[in-house]
Amino acid sequence: MKKLFLFSMLSLFFATSFAQVDRTKQPEPGPAPEINLQEPVTFSLKNGLKVMVVENHKLPRVSIQLTLDNPPVLEGEKAGVQSLAGSLMGNGSKSISKDDFNEEVDFLGARLNFGATSAFASSLSKYFPRILELMADAALNPNFTQEEFEKEKAKLITGLKTQENDVSAIASRVQSALAYGKNHPRGEFTTEQTVNNVSLLDVENFYRDYFVPANAYLVVIGDIEFDQVKELVTKNFTPWTKAVPPSLSYSEPKDAQYTQINFVDMPNAVQSEISVQNLVDLKMKDEDYLDALIANRILGGGAQARLFLNLREDKGYTYGSYSGIGNNKFGPSTFRATASVRNMVTDSSVVELLKEIDKISSEPVTAEELANAKAKYVGNFVMALERPQTIANYALNIETEGLPKDFYKTYLERINAVSIDDVQNASKKYFSSSNARVVVTGKGSEVLENLENVKLNGKAVPVLYYDKIAEKAEKPNYDTAVPEGITATSVLEKYIEVIGGKAKLDAVESYAMLAEAEMQGMKLELEMKKTSKEQFMQDVRVMGNSMQKQVIDGDKGYMMAQGQRKDLSEEELKKLKEESAAFPELNYLIAGGITLEGAEAVGDKKAYKLKITDEKTVFYDVETGLKLQEVNNIEAGGQQMQQTLSYDDYKEVSGIKFPFKLVQTMGPQKFDFIVKEIKVNDGVNAADFE
Missing domain, CATH: 3.30.830.10 (Metalloenzyme, LuxS/M16 peptidase-like)
Known part of the structure; x- marks a missing residue:
C-alpha cells in the first residue's frame, strides 16, 4: 500500500597537493611523539x-x-x-x-x-x-x-x-546471556x-x-x-557516610565446549544478527593488552579491517562487519565478531567470520596491516588528548586498574613496539574458532536449512536452539499446512472484506495520510495522497524540509530529491503506478497471477504468504485476514536487499480499516511511522499532483 524511501548523506573529500610525492610508498613513520600528561x-x-x-x-x-x-x-x-x-x-x-x-x-x-x-x-x-x-x-x-x-x-x-x-535488541541480550x-x-x-x-x-x-x-x-x-x-x-x-558495598558472588562464566551455532528464531527478522563470541580474561594491566587491541583492530576494528573488507567489500553480504574485545578486572569479558546480514547469506557469513578468526590466529598478519593498525591507534590517541574527559578517564584508569604511572606517557612507544609475532600470539590466546559460540538470531524458515549444513575445517557445526530469553528450545517446525479451500483469491477477498468490503473501497475517490517517525532525534514526516484517477503524491520531510518527493498524474510523473527534479521514465512510471493504487488488492484480483506460497510466522502470528511478483511478497494474518507485512527485493548499491514494510494498529476511518503503524526496514535502517491523520474523500485536490 505504501512504499517508503531511505536516504543517505554524501560526503565529499578534497585533497590538495603542493609537491610531487611517490604515492606508491607508504611514508616512513616518525618517532613516537612525547606525551606530556599532567599528573593529577x-x-x-x-x-x-x-x-x-x-x-x-x-x-x-x-x-x-x-x-x-x-x-x-x-x-x-x-x-x-x-x-x-x-x-x-x-x-x-x-x-x-x-x-x-x-x-x-x-x-x-x-x-x-x-x-x-x-x-x-x-x-x-x-x-x-x-x-x-x-x-x-x-x-x-x-x-x-x-x-x-x-x-x-x-x-x-x-x-x-x-x-x-526488536530483533537487534533480542539478539544482543541473548548473546550476553549465553556468554555469561x-x-x-x-x-x-x-x-x-x-x-x-x-x-x-x-x-x-x-x-x-x-x-x-x-x-x-x-x-x-x-x-x-x-x-x-x-x-x-x-x-x-565530608557528610557522605563512610561505608563499603556488599560483597557478592555469582556463577563463573564458561566457554562453549565446542564450536556451535546457537539459533534464536525470530519470524519477523528481515536480516540475521550474527555474533561469533568467546570469553576472554583480559585486563588493562596485562602485558599483552595492547597486543590484543592491535590484533582486534586488524581483524575487525573498522572499515580497513579484514572482516569489513571480506564480508562487505568483497562479498557484499552486509553493510559492515566488526569485532570487539573487552577487558574487565572483575572477571571474564568477551571477544565478539559481528555482522547483520541478508537472510540468504547467513550461513555463508558464519563461515567467513569463522575463517577470518581462524586465519588471524594461524597465519602472521602483514607488515602493512600492522602499520595501518598502529597508525589508527596513534591518531585516535593523540586526538583524544584534546578532550578533558579523556584526561579524567586516563587518571581514573591508572588508579582503578592498577596501571603504572607512566602507562599513558609510554602508550605510543609501546604501541609502536608491538610486533607481528605479538599480534599472532594475542590472536591465538584471545580469538577462538575451536570453542566459539556462534549466536544467530534470524528468520528460521529462510536461514535454518542452510545453517544446519555449515562446516568448519571439514566438520559439521552443530546447531542448538534457544528462545528469546536464552532458554533451550526445540527445533522450530515450519510445516504449517494450508487448509483445504484456501487460495490466493480467497486470501485477497477476505482482506478486502475485513477492511471494509469492495463496495466501500470502490467508493473511495481519494485519501490523504500524514505519518511521523524519528530519525536520529529528528522528526521525519511522511505525507501521502492518492486518488482513483492514477494520481499519487508522496512527500518525505525532515524537520519540515522536503527531502524526497514523488508525484504521478496520469501518464506523467517526477521525483525530487534534495531539490533536484527528475522526470520518471516509462518503466519507473509503470512500477510506481502499481504502488500508487489506493487499495492494490483490488488490482491483484483483476490482474491474477498471484500465487499462495504457504503459511509462515510473522512475528507471533501465522500468515498466508502470497507471491505478487518475483520481487514482492505479501503476508496476510491467518486469523484476522489483515495485511501484516510486505517484502520487496530491491537493488541498492549493486547489492540485492530486502525492504520490509510491516502494518499494525488497524483503526477504522470512514468505515474502512487502515494501519496506523507502519514499520519500514531496510538493512540496518528501521523507521516506526505512526499515522497521525487519515482523510477519506477529503483533503486532496488537483494542485497536490502538479
Whole structure:
C-alpha cells in the first residue's frame, strides 16, 4: 500500500597537493611523539573518597567526574532496580526540588548528569563552586519520591515492550546471556516482571548499599586551583557516610565446549544478527593488552579491517562487519565478531567470520596491516588528548586498574613496539574458532536449512536452539499446512472484506495520510495522497524540509530529491503506478497471477504468504485476514536487499480499516511511522499532483 524511501548523506573529500610525492610508498613513520600528561594532584577524605585534581588554565571551564568503582551487581528477581536508581538520581535533592534544580543548572549553562554509580558535571570555572555543591547535594541527598518512581518505572517498562519483537535488541541480550549465563550480572535479563517486582524501598536500599564512598573517585579537571578544590570538596562531600558495598558472588562464566551455532528464531527478522563470541580474561594491566587491541583492530576494528573488507567489500553480504574485545578486572569479558546480514547469506557469513578468526590466529598478519593498525591507534590517541574527559578517564584508569604511572606517557612507544609475532600470539590466546559460540538470531524458515549444513575445517557445526530469553528450545517446525479451500483469491477477498468490503473501497475517490517517525532525534514526516484517477503524491520531510518527493498524474510523473527534479521514465512510471493504487488488492484480483506460497510466522502470528511478483511478497494474518507485512527485493548499491514494510494498529476511518503503524526496514535502517491523520474523500485536490 505504501512504499517508503531511505536516504543517505554524501560526503565529499578534497585533497590538495603542493609537491610531487611517490604515492606508491607508504611514508616512513616518525618517532613516537612525547606525551606530556599532567599528573593529577590527589587527596582523600576520611570517608574513603579519593580526589584527583588536574589544573588546566587554557580555557575557563571545569569538568567533574564522580565514579564508583564497584563490582557488578546481580539483581536477580528485581533486575531493573539499578536502572531505576540511576534514572531517579539527579532529580533535585531533599533541599531543592527537581524543577528548581534543573532550572538553576540550565541558567548556569552547565551540564549535570547522574547514573546509578556515577555523576558528571561541566561548567564555566566561575560557576564551579555552585555546580560542585549541586552535584554533592543531589548525590548525597537524593530526592526519591513515589511519583517520580512510578514515572520512571512506566518509562522503563514501555522501553522493554518496544524491544519485545526488536530483533537487534533480542539478539544482543541473548548473546550476553549465553556468554555469561543468566545468573551473572552481565547475562541477566531485565523484564517487565522483574521491574514490577521493584519498589521504591528497593531503590532506596540499592542506593544506600552501593552509592558509598569506599570505591569512589572524584576527578576534577580544568581552570581551577587545587587548594580551592580541596576546600570545596571537603566541605561538600565530608557528610557522605563512610561505608563499603556488599560483597557478592555469582556463577563463573564458561566457554562453549565446542564450536556451535546457537539459533534464536525470530519470524519477523528481515536480516540475521550474527555474533561469533568467546570469553576472554583480559585486563588493562596485562602485558599483552595492547597486543590484543592491535590484533582486534586488524581483524575487525573498522572499515580497513579484514572482516569489513571480506564480508562487505568483497562479498557484499552486509553493510559492515566488526569485532570487539573487552577487558574487565572483575572477571571474564568477551571477544565478539559481528555482522547483520541478508537472510540468504547467513550461513555463508558464519563461515567467513569463522575463517577470518581462524586465519588471524594461524597465519602472521602483514607488515602493512600492522602499520595501518598502529597508525589508527596513534591518531585516535593523540586526538583524544584534546578532550578533558579523556584526561579524567586516563587518571581514573591508572588508579582503578592498577596501571603504572607512566602507562599513558609510554602508550605510543609501546604501541609502536608491538610486533607481528605479538599480534599472532594475542590472536591465538584471545580469538577462538575451536570453542566459539556462534549466536544467530534470524528468520528460521529462510536461514535454518542452510545453517544446519555449515562446516568448519571439514566438520559439521552443530546447531542448538534457544528462545528469546536464552532458554533451550526445540527445533522450530515450519510445516504449517494450508487448509483445504484456501487460495490466493480467497486470501485477497477476505482482506478486502475485513477492511471494509469492495463496495466501500470502490467508493473511495481519494485519501490523504500524514505519518511521523524519528530519525536520529529528528522528526521525519511522511505525507501521502492518492486518488482513483492514477494520481499519487508522496512527500518525505525532515524537520519540515522536503527531502524526497514523488508525484504521478496520469501518464506523467517526477521525483525530487534534495531539490533536484527528475522526470520518471516509462518503466519507473509503470512500477510506481502499481504502488500508487489506493487499495492494490483490488488490482491483484483483476490482474491474477498471484500465487499462495504457504503459511509462515510473522512475528507471533501465522500468515498466508502470497507471491505478487518475483520481487514482492505479501503476508496476510491467518486469523484476522489483515495485511501484516510486505517484502520487496530491491537493488541498492549493486547489492540485492530486502525492504520490509510491516502494518499494525488497524483503526477504522470512514468505515474502512487502515494501519496506523507502519514499520519500514531496510538493512540496518528501521523507521516506526505512526499515522497521525487519515482523510477519506477529503483533503486532496488537483494542485497536490502538479
